[in-house]
Amino acid sequence: MKTEIVINVAAHESRIAMLEDGKLMEILVERPENERMVGDIYKGKVTAVLPGMQAAFVDIGTEKSAFLHVSDMPGSPGSMVELDEETLEEADNVRTNSRGHQIVPIEELLKKGQEIIVQIKKEPIGTKGPRVTGVPSMPGRFLVLVPDGEKVGVSRKITDWGEKRRIKDLARQLKPDGFGLIARTEAEGKGDREFHRDLRSLLNNWQRIQKQAKKNPAPCLLHKEMGMTSSIIRDLFTEDVERLIVDSKSEYRKILAYLKGVSPHLRSRVECHRERVPVFDAFGIEAEIEKAQERKVWLKGGGYLVIDPTEALMAIDVNSGRYVGRDNQEETILKINMDAAKEVARQLRLRDIGGLIVIDFIDMGPIRNRKRVEEEFKQAIRRDRSRPRTSEISEFGLMEMTRQRVRPSLLFTFSEACPTCNGTGRVVSPETTLARIERWLKRSRAASIERRLTARVSPKVGDYLLENGRQRLKGIRRSTRVWLNVVSDSQLGTDEYRILSRKRNTDITEEFRT
Numbered sequence: 125m126k127t128e129i130v131i132n133v134a135a136h137e138s139r140i141a142m143l144e145d146g147k148l149m150e151i152l153v154e155r156p157e158n159e160r161m162v163g164d165i166y167k168g169k170v171t172a173v174l175p176g177m178q179a180a181f182v183d184i185g186t187e188k189s190a191f192l193h194v195s196d197m198p199g200s201p202g203s204m205v206e207l208d209e210e211t212l213e214e215a216d217n218v219r220t221n222s223r224g225h226q227i228v229p230i231e232e233l234l235k236k237g238q239e240i241i242v243q244i245k246k247e248p249i250g251t252k253g254p255r256v257t258g259v260p261s262m263p264g265r266f267l268v269l270v271p272d273g274e275k276v277g278v279s280r281k282i283t284d285w286g287e288k289r290r291i292k293d294l295a296r297q298l299k300p301d302g303f304g305l306i307a308r309t310e311a312e313g314k315g316d317r318e319f320h321r322d323l324r325s326l327l328n329n330w331q332r333i334q335k336q337a338k339k340n341p342a343p344c345l346l347h348k349e350m351g352m353t354s355s356i357i358r359d360l361f362t363e364d365v366e367r368l369i370v371d372s373k374s375e376y377r378k379i380l381a382y383l384k385g386v387s388p389h390l391r392s393r394v395e396c397h398r399e400r401v402p403v404f405d406a407f408g409i410e411a412e413i414e415k416a417q418e419r420k421v422w423l424k425g426g427g428y429l430v431i432d433p434t435e436a437l438m439a440i441d442v443n444s445g446r447y448v449g450r451d452n453q454e455e456t457i458l459k460i461n462m463d464a465a466k467e468v469a470r471q472l473r474l475r476d477i478g479g480l481i482v483i484d485f486i487d488m489g490p491i492r493n494r495k496r497v498e499e500e501f502k503q504a505i506r507r508d509r510s511r512p513r514t515s516e517i518s519e520f521g522l523m524e525m526t527r528q529r530v531r532p533s534l535l536f537t538f539s540e541a542c543p544t545c546n547g548t549g550r551v552v553s554p555e556t557t558l559a560r561i562e563r564w565l566k567r568s569r570a571a572s573i574e575r576r577l578t579a580r581v582s583p584k585v586g587d588y589l590l591e592n593g594r595q596r597l598k599g600i601r602r603s604t605r606v607w608l609n610v611v612s613d614s615q616l617g618t619d620e621y622r623i624l625s626r627k628r629n630t631d632i633t634e635e636f637r638t
Contacts, residue, residue, distance in 0.1 A: 127365045131353060132404050133372035140356050141409045144507070148412040150473050153537050154352040161247045162530055163349030165260050165333060166190075169342040170238045175231045181253075182242055185343035188253030192242060194230040196257035198272065239342045241333075247531040262326045265358055265386040266311040266318055267295070269326040273304025281309040298323055310362055310387075318386070357382060367393045371403040416474050417538055423467055427460040431471065432549075433535060437480040440468055444486060454489060461485045461497045469504030478510065478529025487521040498523070544617045552619035554588035557581065558596060561621050564633075565604040568623075577632075578609045580622040586612035 128143040142150035154160055168182040171189055181189040234240065243260035262269040276295045278288045291307045298319055299305045311319070329347070336346045349355065357379055361368055370376050376396040383391045397403040404410045415421070421429040426446035432439045442464040444456070468483055488494050494517040501523070505512050514525040541547035561579055589597050589610055601608055609626070616622070623633045 129356065129361060129365055129368045130403055130407055130409060131356075131368070131370040131372070131375065132402070133353070133370065133375050138351075138353055139404070140352060141404065141407070142360075143407065143409075146407075147470075148409055148416075148474060149470060149507075150476070151409075151413060151416070151534065152352055152356070153534075158537075160349065160352050160355070160531070161244045161254060163244065163263070163355075164345060165241065165243045165347040166256075167337050167340065167342045167344050167346055168240055168242050168256075170234050170236055170240060173231055173234050173236055175229065178230045180230055180234050182240065182256060183343050184242065184254070184256070185345065186248070186254060188248055190242060190244070190254045190256040191252070192234075192240075192256050192258060194228075194233070196245070196255075196259065197228075197230070197233055198259055241337060241346065246529065249529065249532050249536070261306075262329055263308070263358070264322040264326050266308055266314055266322045267326065268306040268308060269323070269330060270304035270306065271330055272302060274302075275304045277304075277306040279307060279309040279311070282307075282312050284312075287312055294319060300327065303327075321385070354378075354382070361387075361390060363390075365390075365393065367395060369395045369397050369403060369407075371397040412474075413538075416471075416534055421467060421471060423460070423463045425460065425463050427463060429464060429467060429471065431475070431477075433533075437482055438477050440471075440481065440483045442468075442483070442485050454493065457486045457488055458493045458496065461488065461493075462500050465497050465501035466504045469501060469508070472505070472512070472527055473508055473510075475534040476510075476531065477533050478527050481525050481527060483523045483525070485517060485521040485523065488517075544619070551617070554585040554618065555596075557585050557619055557621060558589075558600065561608075561623070562600050562604060564621075564623065565600070565606050565608070574625055574627055574632075575605070576607050576626045578611055578624040578626055580611050580613040580616060580624060582616045582618050582620065583612045583614055584618050585621075586610060 126143075126145050128146075130141040130143065132139045132141075136156060138154045140150075140152040141148055166184040168184040168190060170180050171183045172181045174180065178194040180192045182192050184190050240258060241260060242256035242258055244254045245257045246255035248254050259273075260271060262271075276292055276299060278292050278295075282288050282291065291311055294316060295305045295307050298316075300323075305323075333346045336344075340346075350358070353375060357368075361383075368379070370379065373396060376394065379394055380391050383394070397406070399406060402410070404413075419431060421431065422445070423429070426444075428443050428445045430441040430443065432441070442461060444460055464485065471477070472481070485497060488497070498514070498517055502514065505514075508527070510528040510530070512525055512527040515523060517523045542549075545551045561581075565577075597608065597610060600606075613622070621633070622631050624630065625632050
């Protein structure tokens with residue numbers, strides 16, 4: 125598979141596109157007012173400990189307090205940091221989970237007002253503040269340094285067991301006391317020299333963080349993770365990437381300088397876009413970004429997807445659309461669902477959709493067809509870096525899945541909730557607005573005091589009255605016994621109206637509201 129990275133740098137926005145076989149698969153956006161936070165390390169102060177949730181809130185100086193769950197504390201299952209014997213002995217209520225791991229309750233680990241070093245693992249999304257971990261880590265090109273740990277790990281993507289053993293032995297030899305190490309995928313084939321240089325840089329950064337923590341009171345930022353472009357070069361620009369194209373000369377020079385120290389053989393794959401046509405237009409990316417913001421996504425065979433976000437989950441509906449097929453109905457349905465499975469996997473990555481997702485495939489009769497669609501979908505999401513987990517397709521055609529949510533999706537990056545519908549995607553109809561005006565007139569004391577009023581409404585409601593031959597307006601006048609005139613006001617939404625006294629020429633909407 126041909127993989128390319130295209131970077132567009134502008135004054136107030138940087139965008140990075142990941143292409144696979146010429147097709148846009150991921151788009152990352154960073155703006156000054158919404159900088160990447162994942163990986164930032166803070167010194168915070170515990171503001172609340174919640175035993176019922178086994179979590180705590182930590183003030184790190186951001187608008188919303190950070191959320192810290194007990195599973196993100198040292199000693200939790202899967203953590204690279206083990207609790208020492210003294211901590212375990214002092215804890216009053218040590219429990220074990222189903223795998224026999226010892227879990228200390230959050231109230232035994234943290235107290236209100238306590239200062240703690242935490243690292244952001246999920247950015248603020250919607251009404252939720254950032255999620256943090258009490259086990260910070262420092263990623264490098266080849267290694268990840270875990271302070272206060274002891275374990276040595278190797279990336280699961282390295283499948284050669286002999287190479288895994290070699291890397292692990294080398295990491296054990298280099299591992300400083302009191303630190304854990306994880307060898308990244310890019311460590312494959314590398315030796316002592318590369319590891320030692322990477323580790324020295326990480327240790328220097330951690331020492332700097334510790335000095336900052338001693339000098340500054342909480343809350344404060346101790347370490348800012350490198351910018352989006354730099355982190356992409358560090359984490360994703362590997363042997364698998366055929367080329368990297370950037371349209372900024374300064375960024376081009378920075379990338380070459382970084383690669384000179386860590387992967388000089390990759391420098392020949394970096395190109396600086398110098399053509400007059402913008403780089404995203406040259407690769408057809410701009411048009412794809414526009415499509416990625418639409419609710420409906422057409423499939424090449426004529427079917428389509430409808431992608432709808434809700435508060436609890438993301439719903440994706442598969443529809444046959446214009447596709448009729450030439451074979452029997454079951455084969456037609458299977459073909460649409462197979463196409464949909466590949467496109468849904470792409471849209472999840474492209475839109476960076478996270479959390480709970482429900483995919484409504486077209487109902488399939490034979491169980492073997494469901495299995496084929498499941499396998500097609502699992503194959504399509506193999507290259508997804510966000511660790512998705514899927515269920516089987518139910519008899520109703522539903523597949524439930526979760527996808528790791530780290531940052532707001534593309535929808536929240538490029539758009540905001542509609543001020544008229546408040547994000548529901550629906551607005552009040554003109555007829556509903558007229559019914560509200562009629563009820564207002566019937567309930568309000570204004571109708572018994574003044575008989576000549578003017579209603580200011582949106583142009584859409586005004587046009588609705590004209591199209592209906594003013595019969596609706598005559599009905600309101602008759603039922604309320606008020607001589608009502610209607611005037612269009614472009615400043616009002618479809619669901620808004622104002623009632624004015626023609627005698628006093630004043631707005632009485634609130635004055636007489638019941």
